[in-house]
Amino acid sequence: MQLLKEALSRFGAIYGRAAEAADVVDHTAVSLATCGATGWPQVRTVLLKGYDELGFTFYTNRHSRKGRALAENPRAALCFHWAPLAEQVVIEGVVTPVAESExxxxxxxxxxxxxxxxxxxxxxxxxxxxxxxxxxxxxxxxxxxxxxxxxxxxxxSGYRLAPVRIEFWRARPGRLHERDVYEHTAEGWAYRLLNP
Ligand SMILES: Cc1cc2nc3c(=O)[nH]c(=O)nc-3n(C[C@H](O)[C@H](O)[C@H](O)COP(=O)(O)O)c2cc1C
Known part of the structure; x- marks a missing residue:
């Protein structure tokens, strides 16, 4: 759990910088990838409405194409790219509907x-x-x-994606970018660097 906290804190720092950056049009915009029963990936933009240790929340129509895909297969991924910051964060996880009251x-x-x-x-x-x-x-x-x-x-209504993998990418010269990943394994959360 400590590693998850660390990952969320890192996400929060970048997200905060994106919110402040005048040249980021909407720091909450994120690509949401789903994969329904057919196995065909689908992707579209949604707006992130909140995040905490339980997950990342967005709102939509549950009868939409994405809603149907999520009903068939709750595994999904979010990809943030804040170009002016040269930062990308990719979050994979399992989606559940938010509480009706929320x-x-x-x-x-x-x-x-x-x-x-x-x-x-x-x-x-x-x-x-x-x-x-x-x-x-x-x-x-x-x-x-x-x-x-x-x-x-x-x-x-809304959905909350509970992360099982959070990957950070930061641009570096010579395409030797920095990548590191927090991943939930059978032994708990693990951390490692990745080749760019
Ligand atoms: C910047 C941006 C933000 C969007 N935010 C949302 C959103 O928060 N919720 C939503 O349902 N659709 C949002 N949309 C529209 C979706 O991208 C998509 O067209 C719509 O949800 C239907 O997707 P689907 O047919 O795959 O279910 C947004 C589109 C853009 C370009």
């Missing part, structure tokens, strides 16, 4: 427009025309009166 709390913090969007979008399903989506937005905007809380859709 999802409620985050949902409540979202702007009303995003909440209406969360109801209106059947994320990843085919869309006939843009007008169909706009119509659904109008319907949900009318259904939930302005000024009153918008309830969280049952299909909209």
């Amino acid at each position: 999802a409620d709390a985050y949902w409540a913090s979202r702007p009303r427009e995003s909440q209406i969007g969360g109801w209106a979008s059947q994320q990843s399903a085919a869309l006939e025309t843009r007008e169909v989506l706009e119509q659904r937005v109008a319907e949900y905007a009318a259904r939930f009166p302005e000024g009153e809380p918008v309830p969280r859709p049952p299909h909209w």
Whole structure:
């Protein structure tokens, strides 16, 4: 556990620098790779909403393509690349849904427009025309009166990726980059350097 703490502390230091860097557009943006029952890898960007020793949290539509992949196979990976910092962190782990109360709390913090969007979008399903989506937005905007809380859709929630492997990469001259990895093994957390 000490090594996991160390890895998270290192992640936190880089994440903090990325947050401060004027030339990092959004330090929370991260590639999320999943692999459903077919075995085909899938990847897309999500926003990291928090992390601690339990894992790394993001929010989405559970009926989306990624939601379906995660239901079939909860193993997933996150890849952060903060180009201006020349840093990459790759985290592999096992994903579980966040508690309903946690999802409620985050949902409540979202702007009303995003909440209406969360109801209106059947994320990843085919869309006939843009007008169909706009119509659904109008319907949900009318259904939930302005000024009153918008309830969280049952299909909209979060996932927490509990890490089993955290790899740090830092650019160095001559492509002799620094790589090191914290990995959960049968004996507990282990640490080692890797060739670039
Ligand atoms: C910068 C950025 C941030 C995004 N953040 C999220 C997010 O937090 N949650 C989400 O569901 N989709 C997010 N998306 C959209 C996803 O990349 C993706 O298009 C969507 O979730 C559908 O993915 P899927 O069909 O693989 O499930 C984001 C896209 C970008 C470019």
